[in-house]
Amino acid sequence: xxxxxxxxxxxxxxxxxxxxxxxxxxxxxxxxxxxxxxxxxxxxxxxxxxxxxxxxxxxxxxxxxxxxxxxxxxxxxxxxxxxxxxxxxxxxxxxxxxxxxxxxxxxxxxxxxxxxxxxxxxxxxxxxxxxxxxxxxxxxxxxxxxxxxxxxxxxxxxxxxxxxxxxxxxxxxxxxxxxxxxxxxxxxxxxxxxxxxxxxxxxxxxx
Ligand SMILES: CC(C)(COP(=O)(O)OP(=O)(O)OC[C@H]1O[C@@H](n2cnc3c(N)ncnc32)[C@H](O)[C@@H]1OP(=O)(O)O)[C@@H](O)C(=O)NCCC(=O)NCCS
Numbered sequence: 001x002x003x004x005x006x007x008x009x010x011x012x013x014x015x016x017x018x019x020x021x022x023x024x025x026x027x028x029x030x031x032x033x034x035x036x037x038x039x040x041x042x043x044x045x046x047x048x049x050x051x052x053x054x055x056x057x058x059x060x061x062x063x064x065x066x067x068x069x070x071x072x073x074x075x076x077x078x079x080x081x082x083x084x085x086x087x088x089x090x091x092x093x094x095x096x097x098x099x100x101x102x103x104x105x106x107x108x109x110x111x112x113x114x115x116x117x118x119x120x121x122x123x124x125x126x127x128x129x130x131x132x133x134x135x136x137x138x139x140x141x142x143x144x145x146x147x148x149x150x151x152x153x154x155x156x157x158x159x160x161x162x163x164x165x166x167x168x169x170x171x172x173x174x175x176x177x178x179x180x181x182x183x184x185x186x187x188x189x190x191x192x193x194x195x196x197x198x199x200x201x202x203x204x205x206x207x
Contacts, residue, residue: 003090005065007098010054019056019067026085027120052106053079055099057086065090068099072112078204079107081117100130108207116204124182124201132203136177136187138164141196143171151175154194158186176202 010016050071057066065087072079081103086095107115119127124134138154140147151173155164165176179186182201191199 003093003095004060005057005090005093005095007055007057007066007095007102009051009102010056010067015056015058015064016054018064019069020083022064022087023067023069023083023085050106052109053103055102057090057095057099059090066095066099068096068103070103070107070115072107072110075110077112079103079110079112079115081115084117084123096126097130104205104207112207114204114206116202119201119203121184121187121201124203127203128182130205132205134179134182134201134203136179136190137200137202138175138177138190138194139169139198139200140173141198143173146196147173150195150197154190154197158190158193 010019053070053072055066055068056064059065067083067085068081069083070079070081081100084096084099086099104115115132117127118137119134128134138159140150151166154175159175159177163178165178167174167176177190187199187201191197
């Protein structure tokens with residue numbers, strides 16, 4: 001049975017806060033996943049021209065039951081999906097795919113080359129179903145010589161034979177590992193065998 005939920009862009013700061021609260025409940029241990037109230041309102045003020053990439057799902061009673069929040073830092077950049085969540089009571093009815101489609105329409109309208117996001121492990125399958133491709137992000141913890149040793153150990157160890165793109169974030173090395181399939185065992189092996197790393201999936205779609 002379907003659910004009667006409207007999916008549209010966020011229309012007020014109040015609605016933005018309600019939707020953000022939903023995200024905060026879903027990710028209580030993930031402070032970066034949801035913005036606090038002040039930041040949420042500022043976020044909308046910061047990107048007034050990007051309201052078309054802030055999507056909300058609302059019931060007939062006006063309750064926010066889903067949100068997808070994306071932004072583009074500058075013209076020509078990829079759109080980053082910063083948060084997506086659907087209330088458990090309406091999951092499995094295509095709400096998230098409609099939210100994501102709205103964000104993608106906004107991204108295409110602004111000629112972004114694609115959409116990227118860091119996914120929680122449990123949701124990677126959803127993005128794959130939506131046509132996204134996944135890479136494994138191996139984020140090293142320190143910027144010092146020990147990180148270089150860890151990079152070398154990773155490339156000679158569990159990542160041997162994989163195409164890896166090296167980048168850095170605030171001077172700290174990162175490896176984006178090209179994988180054919182999303183393999184959680186492989187991810188855990190990298191986590192266990194390489195010291196001081198955080199490992200997760202980054203998914204994206206190119207237009
Ligand atoms: C992941 C989530 C957003 C999916 O929302 P949803 O509204 O239930 O998703 P949809 O109904 O639009 O699903 C669309 C398709 O993806 C599939 N799908 C949904 N969640 C999936 C998952 N976790 N893994 C694999 N496939 C999934 C559905 O089966 C459906 O497939 P179908 O078209 O073959 O029927 C929702 O479960 C959620 O909010 N989870 C907690 C928060 C979260 O993980 N957010 C993502 C952060 S990166």
